[in-house]
Amino acid sequence: MNITEGVYSLDCAGYGHVFYLEDEQALIDTGLPNKGNRILQELSCLGIKPEDIRRILLTHHDVDHAGNVRFLEEKTGAEVFIGKEDLPYLMNQAARPGIKKYLQKFLHVVPPKYCKPLEAPGNSVAIQMYHTPGHTPGHHVFLYGGVLFAGDLFRIEGTHIKKIPSRMNWNGELLANSISLLKKIPFTLVCPSHGNPMTREKLLPLIEQLWGNQS
Numbered sequence: 001m002n003i004t005e006g007v008y009s010l011d012c013a014g015y016g017h018v019f020y021l022e023d024e025q026a027l028i029d030t031g032l033p034n035k036g037n038r039i040l041q042e043l044s045c046l047g048i049k050p051e052d053i054r055r056i057l058l059t060h061h062d063v064d065h066a067g068n069v070r071f072l073e074e075k076t077g078a079e080v081f082i083g084k085e086d087l088p089y090l091m092n093q094a095a096r097p098g099i100k101k102y103l104q105k106f107l108h109v110v111p112p113k114y115c116k117p118l119e120a121p122g123n124s125v126a127i128q129m130y131h132t133p134g135h136t137p138g139h140h141v142f143l144y145g146g147v148l149f150a151g152d153l154f155r156i157e158g159t160h161i162k163k164i165p166s167r168m169n170w171n172g173e174l175l176a177n178s179i180s181l182l183k184k185i186p187f188t189l190v191c192p193s194h195g196n197p198m199t200r201e202k203l204l205p206l207i208e209q210l211w212g213n214q215s
């Protein structure tokens with residue numbers, strides 16, 4: 001699906017979205033495990049070759065976002081970036097907290113060979129990054145061309161936003177604080193990892209309804 005010019009949401013990744021920013025040669029997230037070939041096939045239908053992809057940016061370490069990171073790193077030669085607080089979990093240097101420990105065992109995400117913190121040299125300067133801790137310690141959202149890639153701050157179902165179940169969040173208080181800061185980010189359209197895009201005008205009042213008394 002074409003979000004805006006040169007910004008694609010790949011439909012093949014199953015549960016969570018994978019986005020591709022053509023001018024930045026950047027993938028955002030990589031979907032559930034074992035979808036790597038399908039991701040490359042869908043990119044190929046858009047005229048994008050594996051070697052066109054220069055960077056893979058992960059919103060956070062969860063298995064449905066990092067599932068094909070190693071496969072895509074190897075096939076594309078891209079550099080991988082993630083928020084520094086999520087690096088130990090992605091690289092299996094620390095056990096994912098709570099239920100996520102078992103998801104990792106069950107779904108078996110292979111860590112990338114190399115991964116840099118998002119602030120490292122080599123990352124895109126056109127994509128603005130915001131540290132939004134709460135769902136995970138190193139969760140980030142990305143802003144590019146007015147489109148905000150919001151990761152797992154919330155889901156969008158139809159015309160509603162839904163909270164991520166609290167057992168899936170690392171720190172609910174920090175998450176509410178991160179969400180309250182969204183109004184300061186100059187986006188016009190938000191793309192969550194789960195659900196459809198929504199305009200700023202529709203999103204901000206819904207956020208106020210759900211989290212307003214906490215912010």
Ligand SMILES: [Zn+2]
Nearest residue numbers: 060062135152
């Ligand atoms: Zn998540």
